[in-house]
Amino acid sequence: MGSALMPFAGGRYRFTRSMVEGAPADPGVYALWENDELIYYGRAAGNVISIQFALFEHLSGRAGPCTQRATHYGWEISLEPGAREGELLTEYRAQYNRLPRCNQGRNR
Structure with missing residues (x-):
């Protein structure tokens, strides 16, 4: 099942x-x-963990095999990344009645 959600103005x-x-x-x-x-x-909560750093963690497989299979990414700068991530996950769950595949089972 594909996802029509496109929350990032910057694209994929x-x-x-x-x-x-x-x-x-x-x-x-x-x-x-x-x-x-x-x-x-x-x-990516800031300090040492930037959007770029977090993406490299997924690309290298250090964040697990599920996200390493990604083919595209998008990003959005936020001063409150934890709150924004929560909004995105809530919106996704409301639309699909589940979390994105690689978010399932993670402590977030």
Whole structure:
């Protein structure tokens, strides 16, 4: 099942090392897609953990095999990434009656 949710004004980018190098070194939220299915919402809380750093963790597999299969990503800078991530997950759950596949079973 694909996801029509597109919360990020900046669009979607291919989930490759060269593209992730262009992601911001700022706090915020991000989404990962496997083809057309939104599979994960995450947050980068700032300090050492930037959007770019978090995306590299997923790309390398250090965040687990589920998100490593992503083909595209999107991001949104946020001063309150935890709250924004919660909003996105609540919206997704309201529409699909479940969390994105790779968010299921995570303590968030």
